[in-house]
Amino acid sequence: MPHEHAVQCVHDPLLVALSYLVSVLGSFTALQLAVAIPAARDARQRWRAIVAAGAAMGGGAIWAMHFIAMIACKMDIPVSYHVGLTVLSALIAMVSCMAGLAIASAGVFGWGKLVVAGLFMGLGVTGMHYSGMAAMLMPATTHYDTGLVVASGAIAVAASIAALWLAFNLRGWLQMFGSALVMGVAVCGMHYTGMAASRFVPDGSGAAPAGGLSGAHLGLSIFLVTSVLLAAVLAISLVRQRQRAMVQI
Template identity: 75%
Template structure:
């Protein structure tokens, strides 16, 4: 339901593109780790692979992308973020990705298994986003268009299922890149549809903005740390794959 006095969120195109690139890089790195889950030897190695892939996907591709995308949203309102709720949004993203990738990487890679895995990941993306939105401290209240909320969740789930099917059924760099591009659509499509669903109504309560983390500082810090970690993990993954290929020879 539209509101006449709602503050509009205008997105910076360059930051929108940056947020998508971060989600694709994170997804590509995480999926490189995830496809090694079925080949893991022993329970400890398997769960180590699941944790690494889930942390990179949830933390790098989803959570980091969310806060970079929030920087892209320009509003005539001061905004900061509640630390506890922000941390909870990260836990939701990482935990749901760990569960989803654990399901996807176990047993036969049929549509039923990948559908369930994609639902966990898609709902995790959705849950992270709306929890992250709840962390916003500002002199305004947020109202949601329920139709667009449902659409945002649907985008996340469907694209996650397709991305997992591509990753676990088609091998090779081009196929993996395609999977990462689709996963980026899941994350970004969900986020920006979710932002369209939100109306920000000023309420004049300046106290609601006190005590939080500055949004710009938080976003740029997350971007710098996540980019460095993703680059390092991706490089390590590539080196390990080449080492395994040499061993086979």
């Protein structure tokens, strides 16, 4: 059986912890931004809020967490990442989150709409994960456990439904922070279940294909993404404070 010769993935505990913290940060950012969706005065303002919250959720809580966790996986073979597929995985995550928020916020908020939005978003998140896995360039082939793949997709859908419900029902910093902690667990649970579904079997060549993005360069990219998210939240918070101050005058 090919799985008997699979390369072992040993996770760096510090990077695993960092992946969770990044997911919490992205989740908290997205929840802060999502508050503006139901409060939007017109369609243009609503779409701006959807794009901002979707980018924070997909780009920070999900995509950045995913690739930090990928870097945390240490194997005895060289690994780099296909640039196009890496960018595609980020776009899938952000667009699916934006679509989920758009579906859930259209018209009257209800459970039926929430489930449909969660399914759409969850399948997108699952697509992000496995396109990110496909971006791995290494002298090995990847084999998947079908049951665990399905389980990872189910976790992604459940996490998406929970995230959407929280986005439209929570108010207050403490509630959002507590929810972000829970969402971080759910997102990490989906990723590491997906990783458990994977087996990497060396192909005997011993060298990764040239032209990929190294783990160090990928880490720098993730740092830039999360920095932009933080800057966006700070800017939006300042604008809101100014608006509230002007209303009170």
